[in-house]
Amino acid sequence: MSACEHVRAELTAYLDGELDETSASSLRGHLRLCAECRAIADEHARIVDVLAALPPPEPPPSMWDGVKARLGAAEIEDARRSRLGLWWQRVRPHLVPAMGLAAAAAVAAVWIAHRRASGDEPAHEVAIGHHEVTPPVPPSPPVAPSAADQIDVRDALASDDDHADAAYRAAAEELIAMAADAKGDWTPSQQKAFDARVAALRTAAEHAASGEPRERAWQALIDYVQRAVVGVRVAEAL
Amino acid sequence: MIRAAAMIASVLCAGAAIAHADPKPAAPPDGVFERDQVEVGPSRKPIRTITIENALGDVRVEGHDGKTVQIIATKRAPDDDTLDRLRVSLVPDPDGAVKIVTAVDGGREAKPVARSAVRIDVVIRAPRDAKVDARVHDGKLELFNMDAGGELDALDGNIAVENVAGAVVAHSLAGDQTFKSVFGTVDAQAITADMVLDTVRGERLIASVHAGKIDGRHVTSRHIELRTTRGDIVFDGTATAGGDIVVASLRGDVSVTLHGGVPVRVHASAAHVTLPSGGRADEHDPSITEFGEFGLQSHPTPLTIQSRFGTVSFALAQ
Numbered sequence: 122m123s124a125c126e127h128v129r130a131e132l133t134a135y136l137d138g139e140l141d142e143t144s145a146s147s148l149r150g151h152l153r154l155c156a157e158c159r160a161i162a163d164e165h166a167r168i169v170d171v172l173a174a175l176p177p178p179e180p181p182p183s184m185w186d187g188v189k190a191r192l193g194a195a196e197i198e199d200a201r202r203s204r205l206g207l208w209w210q211r212v213r214p215h216l217v218p219a220m221g222l223a224a225a226a227a228v229a230a231v232w233i234a235h236r237r238a239s240g241d242e243p244a245h246e247v248a249i250g251h252h253e254v255t256p257p258v259p260p261s262p263p264v265a266p267s268a269a270d271q272i273d274v275r276d277a278l279a280s281d282d283d284h285a286d287a288a289y290r291a292a293a294e295e296l297i298a299m300a301a302d303a304k305g306d307w308t309p310s311q312q313k314a315f316d317a318r319v320a321a322l323r324t325a326a327e328h329a330a331s332g333e334p335r336e337r338a339w340q341a342l343i344d345y346v347q348r349a350v351v352g353v354r355v356a357e358a359l
Numbered sequence: 360m361i362r363a364a365a366m367i368a369s370v371l372c373a374g375a376a377i378a379h380a381d382p383k384p385a386a387p388p389d390g391v392f393e394r395d396q397v398e399v400g401p402s403r404k405p406i407r408t409i410t411i412e413n414a415l416g417d418v419r420v421e422g423h424d425g426k427t428v429q430i431i432a433t434k435r436a437p438d439d440d441t442l443d444r445l446r447v448s449l450v451p452d453p454d455g456a457v458k459i460v461t462a463v464d465g466g467r468e469a470k471p472v473a474r475s476a477v478r479i480d481v482v483i484r485a486p487r488d489a490k491v492d493a494r495v496h497d498g499k500l501e502l503f504n505m506d507a508g509g510e511l512d513a514l515d516g517n518i519a520v521e522n523v524a525g526a527v528v529a530h531s532l533a534g535d536q537t538f539k540s541v542f543g544t545v546d547a548q549a550i551t552a553d554m555v556l557d558t559v560r561g562e563r564l565i566a567s568v569h570a571g572k573i574d575g576r577h578v579t580s581r582h583i584e585l586r587t588t589r590g591d592i593v594f595d596g597t598a599t600a601g602g603d604i605v606v607a608s609l610r611g612d613v614s615v616t617l618h619g620g621v622p623v624r625v626h627a628s629a630a631h632v633t634l635p636s637g638g639r640a641d642e643h644d645p646s647i648t649e650f651g652e653f654g655l656q657s658h659p660t661p662l663t664i665q666s667r668f669g670t671v672s673f674a675l676a677q
Binding site for chain 2: 272273274275277278281284285288289292295296299303333336340343344347348350351352353
């Protein structure tokens with residue numbers, strides 16, 4: 122391929138700004154020397170300018186419907202995905218550069234540790250304001266993060282209420298099941314009063330606001346049922 | 360309001376100076392930490408109530424003889440950016456209440472950080488006569504040297520109360536509870552945890568555990584009720600005239616030792632019952648036995664000991 126053929130093959134990419142600086146410089150140098158190629162380049166540039174000045178084409182309605190349908194499908198898929206999955210989707214694009222940086226840091230740490238061990242450089246700590254940064258540590262074998270470590274702290278804290286709710290509910294249900302055995306020693310009126318009270322307390326727990334109010338409601342139910350189950354002042358408890 | 364703000368600003372400056380005098384916290388295994396100290400003085404009224412919610416670490420409240428509240432917060436994070444997102448908010452009220460809340464800032468686009476990587480521990484030195492209302496998640500919750508009791512809540516964190524007077528209410532889901540030298544009403548409930556009561560005196564003591572044991576020593580409250588569903592109970596205390604004691608479990612073993620020589624009327628029921636000799640059995644109810652000399656006290660203190668599926672034992676200490 123001659124120099125002119127090569128330049129003409131690269132013209133479109135040059136005009137679109139897609140050539141690297143070295144190739145672009147070489148091409149510009151050829152255009153300064155070759156009038157024929159310069160004329161072709163001027164013609165290309167005019168066509169590009171005319172195309173850029175045209176109004177953007179209006180997409181047909183059917184095309185927009187297709188885009189909306191694909192977006193909707195993607196959102197439904199996101200909604201079905203777990204929070205962990207969404208988090209993974211969010212961080213995945215950053216992982217490759219982060220892993221590169223981590224590898225570089227590990228190499229640097231090994232190099233620093235080696236130099237310190239060989240006495241080339243005195244050890245020192247970095248302190249910024251109130252913060253204290255510990256010195257680099259030798260790289261350790263990679264440890265797979267636990268599921269808990271992959272959940273953001275704000276999501277973890279938000280799930281504490283659910284965790285507490287489930288634990289209190291389980292304790293209450295266990296006690297209510299135990300009460301079925303104890304009921305044999307109670308009079309029918311005591312049994313009726315117990316069932317009514319448990320139903321009221323359970324309703325209060327299930328309708329209480331999440332967090333401390335619901336915990337309080339479960340605690341009241343557990344306290345009441347436990348008293349009855351262990352036989353403490355059955356008449357009073359009922 | 361402006362006055363209150365000026366007061367806070369001045370205590371922030373004073374607190375910053377004090378912060379340097381404090382010993383450094385233990386260095387974290389990696390990452391960075393920051394310790395901040397703030398002192399809040401009373402505005403219109405003395406500080407009577409301290410509320411703290413810390414889901415990110417420990418809370419320790421210590422009483423002191425002054426009128427100010429000193430708050431020392433130690434934050435730990437893997438890096439400076441994350442450390443800056445850890446917040447300790449202080450809301451003093453001119454009417455004598457101080458509220459402290461911790462949080463992690465940042466919108467949903469902020470870099471995710473694991474819960475185990477961040478921490479805020481808070482130490483509060485408060486006037487002894489202030490009431491404390493504190494809540495933690497999995498951190499420790501400690502209340503020391505206070506005179507107005509408090510309400511303490513923990514999910515998985517342990518609760519410790521020592522040298523405290525006044526009414527104490529404590530709830531934990533899976534955190535152990537310890538009460539040592541507590542003088543006042545105690546109402547404590549734990550779901551899956553153990554409870555230790557060491558030297559508790561007051562008008563009323565109610566302690567219940569669903570799955571776990573209760574160990575009570577040197578207990579001298581007037582009305583006592585200890586309960587477990589699954590878990591043993593050991594109680595060593597003193598009966599008081601005019602009081603009553605109930606120690607009951609569904610599946611655990613129950614052991615009660617009484618000191619003091621106050622006459623007691625023991626109602627014991629279990630799969631197996633052990634009583635000391637020398638008691639007087641009730642003519643109408645074989646589960647009731649009376650111990651001690653009545654003398655001037657016409658009514659013995661009632662003591663109920665029972666376990667539906669475990670054993671019970673009762674002893675009188677000389």
